[in-house]
Amino acid sequence: xxxxxxxxxxxxxxxxxxxxxxxxxxxxxxxxxxxxxxxxxxxxxxxxxxxxxxxxxxxxxxxxxxxxxxxxxxxxxxxxxxxxxxxxxxxxxxxxxxxxxxxxxxxxxxxxxxxxxxxxxxxxxxxxxxxxxxxxxxxxxxxxxxxxxxxxxxxxxxxxxxxxxxxxxxxxxxxxxxxxxxxxxxxxxxxxxxxxxxxxxxxxxxxxxxxxxxxxxxxxxxxxxxxxxxxxxxxxxxxxxxxxxxxxxxxxxxxxxxxxxxxxxxxxxxxxxxxxxxxxxxxxxxxxxxxxxxxxxxxxxxxxxxxxxxxxxxxxxxxxxxxxxxxxxxxxxxxxxxxxxxxxxxxxxxxx
Numbered sequence: 001x002x003x004x005x006x007x008x009x010x011x012x013x014x015x016x017x018x019x020x021x022x023x024x025x026x027x028x029x030x031x032x033x034x035x036x037x038x039x040x041x042x043x044x045x046x047x048x049x050x051x052x053x054x055x056x057x058x059x060x061x062x063x064x065x066x067x068x069x070x071x072x073x074x075x076x077x078x079x080x081x082x083x084x085x086x087x088x089x090x091x092x093x094x095x096x097x098x099x100x101x102x103x104x105x106x107x108x109x110x111x112x113x114x115x116x117x118x119x120x121x122x123x124x125x126x127x128x129x130x131x132x133x134x135x136x137x138x139x140x141x142x143x144x145x146x147x148x149x150x151x152x153x154x155x156x157x158x159x160x161x162x163x164x165x166x167x168x169x170x171x172x173x174x175x176x177x178x179x180x181x182x183x184x185x186x187x188x189x190x191x192x193x194x195x196x197x198x199x200x201x202x203x204x205x206x207x208x209x210x211x212x213x214x215x216x217x218x219x220x221x222x223x224x225x226x227x228x229x230x231x232x233x234x235x236x237x238x239x240x241x242x243x244x245x246x247x248x249x250x251x252x253x254x255x256x257x258x259x260x261x262x263x264x265x266x267x268x269x270x271x272x273x274x275x276x277x278x279x280x281x282x283x284x285x286x287x288x289x290x291x292x293x294x295x296x297x298x299x300x301x302x303x304x305x306x307x308x309x310x311x312x313x314x315x316x317x318x319x320x321x322x323x324x325x326x327x328x329x330x331x332x333x334x335x336x337x338x339x340x341x342x343x344x345x346x347x348x349x350x351x352x
Contacts, residue, residue: 031056032275035068035080037262039217039240042295049282055275063214064170065089072098078269081276084131087121087261088173088332094123100266101126106277109284109302117301120261122334128263129280132298134235135321135329136174136258139215141229143247149230152182152253156205158230163208167222167231170214172347173332174232174258175202181255187330190339199346212351219244234260235318239297250318256328261301 034041038061046057062068065086072083077098085093093099104110110118110129117130124130140149146161147154156179158166168175177187179198189195215221215231217240222228224244233241238250264283266276282288289305299319300306306314314320335343 030272030275031058032081032272032279033079034059034082034084035071036061036084038063040084040296042292044295045283045288045292049279052282053275053278057279065173066171072096077267080267081270081272082279083265083267085128085263085265086332087124087128087263088334090124090128090263090265091122091334093265094127098268099127100268100270100273102129102266103273103277107281107284109281109286112284112286112289112302112304114301114303117261120331121263124261124263128265129284130301131262131264131283132236132293132296133259133261133301134298134319135252135326136169136178136232136234136260137238137250137252139223139231139233139238139241139248139250141223141226141245141247142249144226144229148249149251150254152178152255155230155232155253156182156201158205158208162230164210165227165229166205166209167215167228168209168212169232169234170212172343172350175212176343176346177258177332178232181253181257181328181330184255187256187258188333188335190336192342195339195342195346199349202346202350206350215241217241223248236296236298239316239318252321252325252329254328256326256330259326259329259331261331 032055034057036059041059050057060080062071068085069089072093077093077096107129113130117133118125138149138155142148147159149155155166176198179201180189180194181187183194183197183201185194210228211222215223215228215233215237217237221241221244223231223241233250235250238248242248264280266273270276283292284302286302286304286308289300289302290308293300293305293309294313297319317325
């Protein structure tokens, strides 16, 4: 039995534990529209919520943080009841008036969430409910790569055996920031000369990149099939992929990576706030939060849920890296408008 199969069995048991008589009647009703990553929210939880509240959950998906922002720009932030956003973008969205401040009195299960993650980013405590956290690193095929990957340098200055077999994320925030890390700089650097060095590095790497589109995490993924052998990736997705090929190895490079936190936020144009808050509270019932963590292979910010998770999950260093592994990693921080324009220009020249 694979690790994912085992976890799915545990998920099933958790689901049985929480399948109380379904309440319809006076509960919120209607439709809940969520903007989210694909393959991220446990479908079993969605189905159970729909049955419990006699509603329909509709999800719209994006492939990168930048794509999410583009969708919100196109609609002026309207059309979504709940948005799953990165911590770094949360403050930007709030400033644009796209988010409604949290009504914390509606969230009885917020008490289970660690204050570390609630307060992780500017505006996160006022607007966001932490959903999961993890790291940005490298996944590679141990059976197809001669030298084990341990650093960003090996990724951005690849040996000949990797040429044409590398994949990026679809988000320039990640590849510009991690290129900075590979050169020994902060992921949040705004230094013009350092960014010039990054562009030179990325342009030299460009001929060897197969795709600037985020990897599929399904069994037809390019890295599962061996078309790609090394990729930048988020930690939970690396473990999802490993279920399809046990030769896949995830590493948090020695220079460090990004520590990311995803938050659910309520859209300022939310059509059914009662339903949105019911969903957020439902997700943070400890058994449900544990089930979600098992599904996505991501660390949960819900402390009560952690007590329900199996020992091997909590001791998995990809999901819960120790402090020594994290010492060189960083949270992304808001950048000045000038620096963001520089980074955007680098990405545009790289991918045109």
